[in-house]
Every structure is written in structure tokens, then in C-alpha cells.
Amino acid sequence: MVRVTVWNENRHEQKNPVVRDIYPEGIHGAIAAFLQDEFEVRTATLDEPEHGLTDEVLQSTDVLVWWGHLAHGEVSDEVVEKVKQRVLDGMGLIVLHSGHFSKIFKTLMGTSCDLKWREADDKERLWVVDPSHPIVDGIGEYIELQREEMYGEHFDIPAPDQLVFVSWFTGGEVFRSGCTYQRGNGRIFYFRPGHETYPTYHNKEIQRVIANAVKWAQPVDRKRPVYGNAKALENGGN
């Protein structure tokens, strides 16, 4: 059974009653709840020791789900480096919404990961542009969210290996809202929706996409390749 750790900054929930009302168990709690039928799920949050991401937790995590926003800067560089190493070693990583600006996503992408944004109750319609992808198993032509924060292009990311969703927003913007990446032995999925003041993670289709992504991102059974000085495999080698 795939072992999932849902990481959440868990700050809005402490400060903002609107968020707490929507997510009484925290965003991590809400995500863990809908994943636990299919996966072995734990949660971890910023204010725990080592942000809840000890070596032991990371080593026993197949797929890490990441939600952060206010406090990206408080995540320790050491933990970020460990998470990055685990991704390169094969751990899957699902980065949600404002996690686009997390240290872990930026260091894995190599770009600014900047974008346009607006908190104004835009409608978001996420169109499926790769109907063959396992991440959209069971999903219709699009997912409609009546109210969400707007994220607009240009989104400063490397061209995705696979572009799965493109969002339409009321205010006139588009966004590459579902993007996959391969890094080392690991696979990464960025998924846009999930502003803290909307009940996005209670939406069944959004839940389905995240669950599909966890399955898709689970590690393959392989060791890291051997790097460094190598003897010739053929006699012809000098």
C-alpha cells in the first residue's frame, strides 16, 4: 500500500476562522481524510520538530503532498535539501496551489515559479488537455470550481513533461494548472487549485485528481543509477 505523507504549513487554519470553518482538521486533515481509503496516510506540519519530516518519516514516505503559503521562508533549508534528495531517489511529490512558491518546488524547477494572482472569487474551469493521462482517470472534460483564487500566465516554470490541465478564469486569464515533471528517480505533479478560503479540497473531482496523482507518482522499484568513475564494459574501450 502506497505510503503518503500530507504536509501542511497549517498557519491559516490557526489565524483565520474562515479557513478553520472550512477545514476544521486543517487542510492536511482534509486531504488525509479522502486519501486514507486507498493509501496509508500520515500528516506532518511546519511547527512540528523538523517540520514533521524526520529522516524516518521521509524514508518511509512513497509520496509527499505539499501545501504551503504564508511561511515558505520558515521551512529549513536542511529539510528542503532532504526532501529534494528523497525525490531524486524516487519519492513522488504532489505540490498544491501556493506551493508553487515553496522552496522545494523552486529548487526542483530551477526557475522563479512566479505567476499572476488575484483573490476575487473568479470561477475556474480546469480543462483536460491530455485525456490519456492516468491522473484524469474518471474525470470529465473539465472540472468547474465556482470560486477560486486566480493564477494566471505567465507561470515561470520549465515546460512541463506532460501538461494535463489548463485553467480558464472569469477575469480573462489562463493557467497551466496540472503539470508533471520527472526529476531523478522521482515524479512530481503540480496541481493549481486549493486556496485556503474556498472548500476546494472537499470537491470530489479535485479529490479524485489528487488520489490519481498519488498513484501515478508512486516510486518505481529501482535503485538510483550508479554515478561516477566507470570501467569500460567493452574491450574496445581503451
Add this chain to the structure above:
Amino acid sequence: MVRVTVWNENRHEQKNPVVRDIYPEGIHGAIAAFLQDEFEVRTATLDEPEHGLTDEVLQSTDVLVWWGHLAHGEVSDEVVEKVKQRVLDGMGLIVLHSGHFSKIFKTLMGTSCDLKWREADDKERLWVVDPSHPIVDGIGEYIELQREEMYGEHFDIPAPDQLVFVSWFTGGEVFRSGCTYQRGNGRIFYFRPGHETYPTYHNKEIQRVIANAVKWAQPVDRKRPVYGNAKALENGGN
């Protein structure tokens, strides 16, 4: 359980005792044999009515494996068109070795699919260049085949969506030997090895790759998107 149909031209096996000795049940029989532990497997061959690919067979096939060489021209255009439609509708397609020149592969790629070749007992070493891909689950850094036909670049294909293997050959050539493509709702994997006069499909690692590819290529649970004239989803639409 994923339903696999293994299609084979089945001509070399009739004409050439060397091939028959290696594959007494035909190449299709050998492939079906190692797939049947994990999948529901049928075979179909060129000389059956409709090449064994009736509407009923195609409709109940999740993943089609294709081996052809001598008789690409004898495959009816009507059957090719039906197979293409099924791929666009979601059926997975695994094209093996000389299938690079099959009508179905060429029509799905849009290019000549030509390449360099040599039958001269070259050694082939297939290096994994995407260690995160489910198709290489359980596979080491490379697969070594002591003797194979050489296929060399330039291989006239569209740039693969994902490049999984690159082959080294004794004679000085390289080849993109494991390539994935997305077409419509369907996924395609081209896998190079498998010349009829070598026991390649008895190799356990080659078998593992093909079984992994079948899993990877299985259809997602989705209808084809709706195409054609569309009403506006928003009032702002004129």
C-alpha cells in the same frame, strides 16, 4: 484484469526453421505465455479472417501488442483504420521491433519511421535514460542482449513524449529504443528489441519491460472528449 491481444504476422515462423526452433508457438505464443500470469491474454495473426482483429476483439482489447515484419503491406487498410480509431479511443498499443514499419505505427506517427539496420550479431545494450518511468520498474541500469539486429539513428519518428531507453550497438550506432507517445485517449510504447532469429522474447528483462508497458498503456476510465459545435459555457460568450 487488463485484456491483452498479442498480434503477430506469424510468417517467419512458417518459413524459417531457425525462427520456429526459437519460437515453436510463434512469437505471439511466446509473448502471450509470459504475459498470461498477470493479464487476460489472447493472440491474433495476419492470416486469420480480418487478421484476427474483428470489431469484437478490438472492443474487448485494452492493450494491443504488435509484431510484424515481412508482410506489413498485407495488413488491410480497413483493419489499420479500426485499430487507429481504437487507440484514439483509449486502447494501449505496444509496437515491437520491426513493427516500426507497420502501417499502424506509421499512420499514428505521421513520419516515415525509417532507420538504419544490420543483421550482424551486434551486441545491444539498452540504457535506461528515464529511471522514474514505470516501464523500467524492476530493471537495472541497462539490459544487455548478446546478439541482436542493429537499428541505428536517425530513427525518423516524432520526438518521443518520453524517452525511456537508448541503445548502444557494437558497430558504432545508437538508437532511441524505448519511446512513449500519447495519441487521443490512447498511449503507445515503441520497444526496439526482438529480431526473429534471436531468442530476445525469452529474456526475462525484456519480458518485464513488455509487461510493465502493458500496465502503463492500459486505458484510463474516460470517454472520448466531445468535439464539434459547442454552446458557450459562460453568459459572457456571445
Add this chain to the structure above:
Amino acid sequence: MVRVTVWNENRHEQKNPVVRDIYPEGIHGAIAAFLQDEFEVRTATLDEPEHGLTDEVLQSTDVLVWWGHLAHGEVSDEVVEKVKQRVLDGMGLIVLHSGHFSKIFKTLMGTSCDLKWREADDKERLWVVDPSHPIVDGIGEYIELQREEMYGEHFDIPAPDQLVFVSWFTGGEVFRSGCTYQRGNGRIFYFRPGHETYPTYHNKEIQRVIANAVKWAQPVDRKRPVYGNAKALENGGN
């Protein structure tokens, strides 16, 4: 100097006074007019012998621009095959708007190339999603067209090698509206705008994109690779 041939079906212009008023010299004439400052430009139309695409014309064309809509079926398969061969040999191809359903585009893509559409004066906003691409040289963050036909996802194409533009439409749809592909020695750009009843090709930014695309698609100085039986380059080859 890059030699461009602008091909147009040229039927709407004959039948529809609205179109004729917008494009008195035909769509081909309008496109040729803005390209001729930078390139050596000819036009060709459906009703000419061999559709104006004789061997001589094709051999002396570096980049072919294609606009068709009503009469895709009247384009002869023989001419399509010749154009395809020229693309694989290195000729650039710019496919505009309803050319998505042309025989030449469909055969090069290998998919249905189907999409959603609506003629309803939607506003189109083409967002640049690859700001590093030479095709968007001199273009701002987006191009806005006050009225255009809507094309919506899912667009049944292979994942583009490079996705340059994504369109937003008033009615709630998005579209991958600027897509590049590599096929053989040739490069292809699909560019969505240009419905015949709107003055889209008089828009300076649209003109700039098409001119940029012509430059980008010009052939490299290379022969086609050698295909077929190949002698070993190394003694180690058996």
C-alpha cells in the same frame, strides 16, 4: 532570402461578400502582402492546376503557409503526399486556423485533430506561455482579438514539442493555440486565429507571429539522413 509559398483554398472569398470585403486579394493575398517585406513570397490556390503546388514550386519553397476550410476533401491525395515528403525533407509548414482539419496536418499529426468550435463573436486572448520562443519575438504578454471564432479543448493533437500560446475565450473555453512540431527534417507551427469573417490577418501582432514563425521554420542546411542497410562503423561490429 527565405522563399515562402502561401497556399489558400480561396473559396470563401468567391462565395461570401463579407469575406471578400475583408480580404479583397484573398486571405493568401493578405498574408503574402505582409510577408513580402522580409521574404520572397508566392501564392498558390486550390483551383490552380495541381493546386498551384507543382514539383517545381514545392522544391523551391522553404516555408509553406496553409489556409483551408471548406474544401479539405478536394485537395488531392497525391499533392498531400508530396507536401508531406517535402516537410520530412526539411520544408517548414505553417498551418493556420481551420487548416487543423486539412489532410496535410492530419497525416503529419496522426490524430483526428478535432476540436470544439463556435461562431459567436467570442473575444480571444492568446497568452504567451513560452516567453523564450523566437515565434513570440516582439510580442507582449498576450494578443487580444475582439472577435473570433472559438476553438476549444480538447484539441486532439499529439502533445506539442513546444507550446507557445494558450487562448482564453469569452464563452469559457481554452485552447492550445500556438504549437510547434518537429517531423523528419522539417518544422511545423500550428497557429489558431484566422476565421475568414474577421480581419484577423490585418492585425499587426498576428502578422508578426506569422512572420516570426516563417523565420523559425526555415529549413536547416542538411540532407536527409541515410536510411536502410548500414555497414558497421567499428571493427567490433560483427
Add this chain to the structure above:
Amino acid sequence: MVRVTVWNENRHEQKNPVVRDIYPEGIHGAIAAFLQDEFEVRTATLDEPEHGLTDEVLQSTDVLVWWGHLAHGEVSDEVVEKVKQRVLDGMGLIVLHSGHFSKIFKTLMGTSCDLKWREADDKERLWVVDPSHPIVDGIGEYIELQREEMYGEHFDIPAPDQLVFVSWFTGGEVFRSGCTYQRGNGRIFYFRPGHETYPTYHNKEIQRVIANAVKWAQPVDRKRPVYGNAKALENGGN
């Protein structure tokens, strides 16, 4: 005229007479020499103040060529950050050979950029796998280098946006030796050959590839996109 800065660590040349004999003007001098016919060329080296990469130099550089090996760790993080920013702002970057382990390449890729290597006079044959790419303009089917250091897969990089060359080595390895990437407004080309003890940069075909890459990587005429809080472009926006 494209303004090129060739950056070199310039340490082997000081320490090793073999290298000095091959490159009496330094590797940077050799590269600058063959680029200066077509471009406006400067050089910069590690031991200059700010490594020769002052704000003024960076601001007036269209394409930066990078060779480093022994002293990646001595390149200041501040300079690396400025170079990265310039790439995202549109400056082209050509990373050569052992530059795969440079800070600037690793931070732009987000992976370890590790690989296999061997100094053993392997023959390298770089096969062109994208014959449509401007970087291989004027180049034949492959480039052959009689002696080079071997670099072998797995090369721990993101899947290239475009894979242009794949190398064959005598000892049995392959390598993705010509790779393009888009990052922000900038374009990057990694090109494998160029070990300091071989006269690789005196090879006319290698020179041609690097010159082609400079042309390809020159900035487009665009400002960086606008990021951050954005007003709605449509009234429908809330």
C-alpha cells in the same frame, strides 16, 4: 550583432602543460577565436574580480558560454545568482562538457546533474537525433571524435525539451550529449564534448555546433512577463 561572453575557469591551462599546449590562449581563447567571425566576443575567467562577470558584463551579454571543471566550488554564489537571473531574463547559456557540474547548471536544472565518466581515450560518435534543429545546421549524420573522455548514462538531468545529439562510446556507453532547455525568457544548450586534454575545440564540426547554438540561444526581443497581483481583464471577473 550577438554579444557573446566566453567564461572559462582557466585552471587546467595554468597547471597542466598538456592542456596549455593544446590551448595556448586557454580554452576560452580558443572558443572566442572561432566565434569572433560571426559574433562580438569577450572572455571572462574565474580569477578576475567577480570572475569577470560584473553587472555591466552580464547586462551586455546576449549569450554566455561556460566551461568549468576543477573549481566549481570557487564560483561565488552571488555571481551564480546573477547569472541565473540573467538567464531567466533572456540571456542564452551554452554549458560545455564538465560544466554539467557547475553551480549555474545544477541550479537551473534542479537535479544532481551527475553521470558516469572515464578518462581512457574512448572514441565518441555524436549522432544527430533531431535533424530539423538549427543547432545541427551544416552538420552530417554524426560527429566523430577519435579520443574523448567518456560520459555515460544515466545523466541526471530533467528530460531535455529537445534532444539533439546522442553519443556512442567505445566502452559500451551512450549519453544524451546535446540537450536544450527553456527557463524563463532564456534558452540553454548543454553540449558534452570538450575534455581539456583533447583538442576538441579545434574540431571544425564542434565549432560549428557551438556557433549554431549561440545563434539559437540569442535572446528574443521581449520583456520579462509581469508577475504578481493582477486586475481582471474582463468585467465578468469578480
